[in-house]
Amino acid sequence: MTLRPYLTAFGLQWKIGLRYRIAVVAGLAAQMWFGAVTLMAYASVYHAAPDVQAPLSLRQAMTYTWIQQSLFTLLPLGCLPAIGDAAKTGAIVYDLLRPVDMWNWWLSASLARLLGNAIPRAVLLACVAGPLAMLVGLGAWSLAPPADLAAAGLSLISITLGALLSATIVMWWNILTARTLSPLGSYAVGTPLAVLLSGMLLPLPLYPDWIRPFLLAQPFAGITDIPIRIYLGTPIPGGVATGLGLQLFWLTALTLLGRLWMRQTVNRLEVQGA
Amino acid sequence: MQSSHPASDAITVNNLRKTYRIREGGSWRGKTREIVALDGISFSVPKGQIAGFIGPNGAGKSTAIKILSGILRPTSGEVQVNGLVPWTNRVAHVARIGVVFGQRTQLWWDLSVGEGLALLRDIYGVDPERFARNRARLADALDLGGIMDQSVRQLSLGQRMRAEIAASLIHDPEILILDEPTIGLDAPSKLAVRAFVHELSRDRGTTVLLTTHDMHDIEALAERVIVIGHGRILADSPFEDLRMTTLSERILELDFHGTPPELALPAGAVETSRAPHSLTITFDPRQIPAPALVAHVGHLPGLDDLRISRPSIEEIITRFYADHAA
Numbered sequence: 001m002t003l004r005p006y007l008t009a010f011g012l013q014w015k016i017g018l019r020y021r022i023a024v025v026a027g028l029a030a031q032m033w034f035g036a037v038t039l040m041a042y043a044s045v046y047h048a049a050p051d052v053q054a055p056l057s058l059r060q061a062m063t064y065t066w067i068q069q070s071l072f073t074l075l076p077l078g079c080l081p082a083i084g085d086a087a088k089t090g091a092i093v094y095d096l097l098r099p100v101d102m103w104n105w106w107l108s109a110s111l112a113r114l115l116g117n118a119i120p121r122a123v124l125l126a127c128v129a130g131p132l133a134m135l136v137g138l139g140a141w142s143l144a145p146p147a148d149l150a151a152a153g154l155s156l157i158s159i160t161l162g163a164l165l166s167a168t169i170v171m172w173w174n175i176l177t178a179r180t181l182s183p184l185g186s187y188a189v190g191t192p193l194a195v196l197l198s199g200m201l202l203p204l205p206l207y208p209d210w211i212r213p214f215l216l217a218q219p220f221a222g223i224t225d226i227p228i229r230i231y232l233g234t235p236i237p238g239g240v241a242t243g244l245g246l247q248l249f250w251l252t253a254l255t256l257l258g259r260l261w262m263r264q265t266v267n268r269l270e271v272q273g274a
Numbered sequence: 275m276q277s278s279h280p281a282s283d284a285i286t287v288n289n290l291r292k293t294y295r296i297r298e299g300g301s302w303r304g305k306t307r308e309i310v311a312l313d314g315i316s317f318s319v320p321k322g323q324i325a326g327f328i329g330p331n332g333a334g335k336s337t338a339i340k341i342l343s344g345i346l347r348p349t350s351g352e353v354q355v356n357g358l359v360p361w362t363n364r365v366a367h368v369a370r371i372g373v374v375f376g377q378r379t380q381l382w383w384d385l386s387v388g389e390g391l392a393l394l395r396d397i398y399g400v401d402p403e404r405f406a407r408n409r410a411r412l413a414d415a416l417d418l419g420g421i422m423d424q425s426v427r428q429l430s431l432g433q434r435m436r437a438e439i440a441a442s443l444i445h446d447p448e449i450l451i452l453d454e455p456t457i458g459l460d461a462p463s464k465l466a467v468r469a470f471v472h473e474l475s476r477d478r479g480t481t482v483l484l485t486t487h488d489m490h491d492i493e494a495l496a497e498r499v500i501v502i503g504h505g506r507i508l509a510d511s512p513f514e515d516l517r518m519t520t521l522s523e524r525i526l527e528l529d530f531h532g533t534p535p536e537l538a539l540p541a542g543a544v545e546t547s548r549a550p551h552s553l554t555i556t557f558d559p560r561q562i563p564a565p566a567l568v569a570h571v572g573h574l575p576g577l578d579d580l581r582i583s584r585p586s587i588e589e590i591i592t593r594f595y596a597d598h599a600a
Contacts, residue, residue, distance in 0.1 A: 008396035016384060094380040096345040098397050099369035267347060 005100045010112040013082070017116020024120050031069040031125060038065045039141055055205040059144055060232050064203045066143040067228050070125035073117035074162070075194040075223060076169035077187065080110045083174045084183025092178060096266065103262050106174050111167035118163075147233025154240055155231035161247040162223040168254045169194075169219065175258065175265050199225040205234060213237065219254060222247040283354075284449055284481040285319040285342065290351035292337050292505075311337040312348070313505035321448075322479040324471070326496030326513075328486065330595055334505040335485045339453050342483065343373050356448055369398060372442035376454035379434065380441055381426045387437045388422040391444055398445035405444065412440040415470055432463030439470065449481045450474070456488050468494045489587035501594065508598050513587070520597065521590045526555040526567060529579040537574075543567055 039062050046058040056064060078084070083106065086092040095102065126143060133142035146152040173186035195201050197220035204215045204225045215221060216237065226243040229236050236243045292312040311334045319325045329335045340346035341353060344360035344367045353360060358367045374380075381390040388409075395405045413419055416436040421429060429437060435455060442450060452471070456464045472495060474480050484495060492499055492513065499516055501509040509516055526543075528534065534553045537545065542561025547554040557567055564582055571577070585593075 002399055004399060005397045008393055012382070012385075012393065019384075089378060090375075091378045091380065093340075093343075093345050093375065093378065094373075096364070097343060097368050097371075097373050097380075099365045100397060101365070 005098070006104050006108040009105050009109040013080070013109040013112035014116040016082075017113050018120065024124070027073065027121055028124055028128070031072055031121070032128065035065055035069040035125075035129065036141075038069075056203060056232070056234060059140075060234060061203060061206070062141060063144040063232060064199075064205075064228050066125070066129040067231065068198075068200050068203070068224055070122040070129070071118055071159075071224050072200065073121055074114050074166055075198055075200065076114075076166045076173060076190055076220075077194050078170075078190045079173040079177040079183045079186040080106065080113055080170060081183070082109065082113075084177055084186070087177050087181045087183060092181075102266060103171065103259050107167055107171055110170040110174065111163065114163060114167055114170065144232075146231045151231055151233045154244075155227050158227035158230050158244060158247065159224075161244065161251060162227050165219065165247055165251050165254070166223045168251060168258060169223075171258050172254065172261070175262055179265055194220060194223075197221065198223050199228075203228075205229065217246065219250040222250050282320050283318045284321045284323075284356060285317075285483065286352075286354045287318065287338075287342075288316050288352040289314045290316070290338070290341065290348050290353060292334075292341065292346070292348045310505050312341075312351075314351070315502065315505070315507050317500055317507060317510055319481060319483060321481055322475065324475050324482040324484060324495050324497055326484050326486070326492040326499045327502065328489075328492060328499060328591065329502035329508075333503045335502055336453065338502070339451060339483070339485055343371065343451055344368050369445070370447055371449045371451060372445070372447035373451045374435075374438050374442045374453065374455050376435065376438075376452075376457040379426065379438065381434075381437055383427045384425065386423050386425050387418060387429075387440075390426065390437075390441060394441055394444050400445050404446070408444055408446065409440075412443060415473065416440050417466070432459050432466075435459060435463065435467060436470075439467065443474075447480070449483070452482065452484045452486075454486055455484070456486060456491055464488070464491070471495055489591055493587050501591075503595065503598055509594070516594065517584075517587075517590055520594045521585050522560065523556050523558055523585065524564060525583050525585070526557060526564075526571070527581045527583070528553045528555070528571060528574070528577060530574075530576040531578050532576040535574055535576070537571070540567065540570060 042058060042061045042065070046054070046061070054061075083092070083095075086095065095105070098105065130143040130145075133139065146155060169190075173190050176186045176189070177183045197215070197218055199205075199215075199221070204212065204221055207215055216225075226236065226247055230240055230243060238245075290312050291310075291314050294309045294311055295306045296309055313334075315334075315338065327335055327338070337346065341348050342355055342360060344355075344364045347361045355367060356370050358370075360367045381387065382393065385393070391409055392405075394400075395402075400408070413422060416439060418436060418440055421433050421437065424433075426434065426437065439452075439455065450471075455471075456467055459467065468491060471482060471484070475482055482495075484491065486492060497512065499509065499511065499513050500507060501516070509519075525546075529552050531551070533550065534548060537553070537555075539545065539555065540562050543555050543557035545553060546556045555567070555571075557564075568580065568582075571580070
């Protein structure tokens with residue numbers, strides 16, 4: 001088996017992701033705005049209740065927020081747009097006509113699209129919210145550097161797993177799209193789930209005690225929450241190994257189950273139109 | 275492979291059935307109803323043949339095409355394409371066929387034609403030398419030189435269809451499946467597509483399975499017509515045979531410079547319409563040969579001109595469908 005078709009799918013979606021430079025700038029502005037508003041809200045909450053022992057310090061909550069904002073487009077919000085379009089027009093039949101493993105083919109494309117969208121935004125936002133904010137005297141509101149060297153290295157491994165996990169969840173949205181012949185369902189389900197459960201809306205460590213174990217154990221925590229916790233050096237129940245273990249577990253489980261679902265879907269995929 | 279499937283057959287289909295389950299009423303508790311799309315069809319296509327596959331809408335053509343392409347599983351029956359069962363060896367099977375669905379695009383809207391072909395090269399693992407050769411040959415035969423660098427989004431329908439056909443052939447498939455390749459095309463584009471398919475079959479021995487609603491495609495290309503209706507094969511023969519058995523009649527038109535006279539016609543010929551200066555006679559050449567009929571009417575007073583024509587292929591097929599209640 002050759003890797004070339006999958007690298008080709010990756011390259012194509014990577015290019016498409018990078019093509020929308022204006023969207024990157026517009027997205028950056030929106031994310032800076034949301035980030036700033038969230039930070040002010042945290043600041044007032046933390047200052048109003050200085051005695052409460054929060055699981056994250058104010059500075060950590062701010063850093064958490066900046067990283068979440070910068071990785072917004074890494075979240076599995078819905079299916080790969082190209083698959084959504086193909087499902088609507090019926091061109092999805094051509095995907096079945098290619099001599100490739102459908103799972104790897106779509107996964108490469110989905111991963112490339114996530115990375116092509118996320119990496120330029122993340123780098124830009126990190127520069128603005130980090131060094132630039134410190135230079136202009138907003139150090140207290142800025143993105144803090146990683147806790148230590150080990151945290152930096154481990155969080156890099158963890159975010160790589162997070163990207164793979166996100167692409168795997170996108171695969172589930174892709175299959176849903178192929179089954180319903182419409183991308184709408186995947187967005188209706190995917191966006192709220194991803195925003196809520198990834199910690200984008202509220203950092204997962206700030207939820208009430210009783211629900212936190214469940215939030216950590218669900219797959220969406222593995223995309224950005226676990227990497228950020230490792231970056232911040234905040235304790236994860238069971239340690240960093242548990243965090244990485246959860247990511248690997250979900251990556252494996254969602255891949256195996258997803259491949260089964262995909263096979264079943266391909267077997268009975270009936271093609272739209274006459 | 276097996277003795278019943280001679281190696282010279284590119285496609286063999288044996289008692290192929292496909293039923294769809296359709297849920298009626300509510301999506302939750304509705305009753306399911308079975309629709310029979312293919313009701314046991316059998317045929318084979320020898321290597322290198324161009325076979326036309328026709329039938330009214332809903333007859334089961336598309337279902338059969340999808341099964342042969344490997345994107346739909348039949349309910350039962352046997353199919354071998356290039357010696358492979360399409361739905362069990364999907365990856366190996368699709369690497370050896372080319373498919374064009376006239377109503378859908380396989381090229382990438384955002385890319386140029388050339389970039390799309392290069393992507394397909396990587397997907398099919400075509401080695402660079404063979405790719406360069408095929409690309410040059412297809413660009414020449416399909417007149418793609420001027421549009422290689424244009425994005426697919428900007429192409430006219432005719433240009434796009436030529437690019438689609440090139441895309442389906444970049445990996446030298448042994449079988450080409452064309453599902454309505456001329457739909458929506460203007461006359462010159464249709465002629466270009468037909469000429470190309472004809473050359474492809476003649477020069478490279480590619481087996482072609484063609485579905486179309488344009489009977490001129492069939493007349494120009496197909497050595498053989500398989501007519502399908504209600505999920506069954508209604509006819510499978512060269513087109514001339516279909517003409518003979520369905521609508522062998524001829525039409526004789528006569529123009530007069532005065533009022534046409536009353537005629538006494540021989541058996542097998544009937545007057546079918548009369549106008550102030552013309553007459554139309556329909557006749558069966560098996561009962562009254564054309565020369566005899568012409569001799570019979572040739573001396574009529576006031577006769578200016580006469581023409582003999584055959585029913586068009588559309589009329590023949592329409593009659594055929596009507597005869598079979600398809």
